[in-house]
Structures are given as structure tokens and as C-alpha cells.
Amino acid sequence: MDCLTFISELIRSLAWPVATFGIALLFRSQIRALLKRIKRGNWGGMEVEFAEDVERISEEAGVELVALDEISESNTNRFIREADPEMRPVLELAQGDPRGAVLAAWTSVDAAMRRLAAAKGVEPSGAMRLMRELAEGGHIRKEDAEQFNELRKLRNSAMHDGTFNPSFESVARYAELTSRLAGHFERLARGPME
Known part of the structure; x- marks a missing residue:
């Protein structure tokens, strides 16, 4: 192979x-915005988003959850x-109806x-307003309100997402x-307050 053929093949392969x-560099801001909107993926029947969010919430709260191998x-x-x-x-509900189990929990x-x-x-009202008033009144920590809100978002996903089907482990x-x-x-x- 001569030098010109080598250079030609190298250019063709690159x-x-x-x-x-x-193109990715040129459209990086649009690609980044699009990737931020992709929030869910399925792997082996497990809702990746739900499981990752549960893990993140537990880490933020400083709560060590039961090990996954204990609930395989x-x-x-x-x-x-x-x-x-x-x-x-x-x-027990999580075994056959993960959505129902999340709602029950x-x-x-x-x-x-x-x-x-x-x-x-605190006067009865909607959950988010109650949570805000409890936090502002010093009855709960800001972290408690944030954890409550994150768990509420996951519950909303279970309630409104027709494809919701997480693993037993993540529901547990x-x-x-x-x-x-x-x-x-x-x-x-x-x-x-503690």
C-alpha cells in the first residue's frame, strides 16, 4: 500500500x-435539551427511573435501605x-400490582x-400546602418536606403512567x-421535633 492510498483510506474511515x-458539536445545546427530557428506560421489566429515584431519595435523606440482594x-x-x-x-400487593403497592405505601x-x-x-388543605406550612412553621425540617415531595412525585408517576411497572425490589x-x-x-x- 503506497502513502496516497493509505491517506485516502484513512480519510474515508474517519x-x-x-x-x-x-454535527453533535454544532447542535450540542439542542441535543443536551433533548437528553434532559429523556427520563425513563426499561431494562428487564424494571422501571429504571423509579428505581434510581428511590435510591437518590434514600441517599439524600441519609437513609440506608435494605440491601437489594435481601429482597431478590x-x-x-x-x-x-x-x-x-x-x-x-x-x-404482598407489590408482587402482583406494583402500581397499587406504591399508592398504598x-x-x-x-x-x-x-x-x-x-x-x-395547621389548617387542612392540599398536601403540598400543608407540607409548606409545616416547614415554614418549624414543625418539620426542610429535608422532610423535600423527601415528601420527591416521594409524592414518584406516587404521581405510578398513578398516571400507564406503562409503570417497576421491580418488586424498587417498590419494597x-x-x-x-x-x-x-x-x-x-x-x-x-x-x-427531633
Whole structure:
């Protein structure tokens, strides 16, 4: 192969990658905006977005959730039997109806927040307004309100997204987060902020 043939082949093999890179560079702001709108992906029947959001919320709250290998498909029934008695109905529901389980888990934290609001004399209203008034009144930490809102967003996804079908593991972890926050609100309703 002579030098000119080599250079010609090199240019031919690099033409499309260089053109693609140039186009991506030229339209980078539009591509970035488009990628921000892509929020969901399915992998093996698991809603990636839901599972990642549950993990992120737990990290932000400083909550160490049960390890995923403890709630794998092979030992789901044992995990349910050994779970907190209040969580068992939600976990049993999660086996066949993950959407219903998320909604059921949400009701515990929503009800606890409403009991807390009543105990602190906050007038009944919508969940977000109650949460804002509890935070502004110093009855809860800002972090509690943020966690509540993030869990509410996930509940809304479960309620309104017809393709919602997360894994049992991610629903169990969501239920654990809602149960912990509900317990925290119940303790606050009985006494001063921790």
C-alpha cells in the first residue's frame, strides 16, 4: 500500500465519525435539551427511573435501605414474612400490582403528614400546602418536606403512567422510605421535633 492510498483510506474511515462529531458539536445545546427530557428506560421489566429515584431519595435523606440482594426474586416470600407487619400488605400487593403497592405505601405517609398538621394546628388543605406550612412553621425540617415531595412525585408517576411497572425490589424500597417518613411524622405529632 503506497502513502496516497493509505491517506485516502484513512480519510474515508474517519469521514463519518468526524462528521458525526461535528454535527453533535454544532447542535450540542439542542441535543443536551433533548437528553434532559429523556427520563425513563426499561431494562428487564424494571422501571429504571423509579428505581434510581428511590435510591437518590434514600441517599439524600441519609437513609440506608435494605440491601437489594435481601429482597431478590428468589427470596421475596421470606422477605415479606420477615418484614414489618405494617409493610406486609404493601409488599404482598407489590408482587402482583406494583402500581397499587406504591399508592398504598403513599397513603401511610400522607395520612401521617395530615395527623401531624392537625396536631400542630395547621389548617387542612392540599398536601403540598400543608407540607409548606409545616416547614415554614418549624414543625418539620426542610429535608422532610423535600423527601415528601420527591416521594409524592414518584406516587404521581405510578398513578398516571400507564406503562409503570417497576421491580418488586424498587417498590419494597419505596415502601420502606414512606414507612420511615410516616413514622417520623407520627413521632413529631406526639412531641417536639427531633
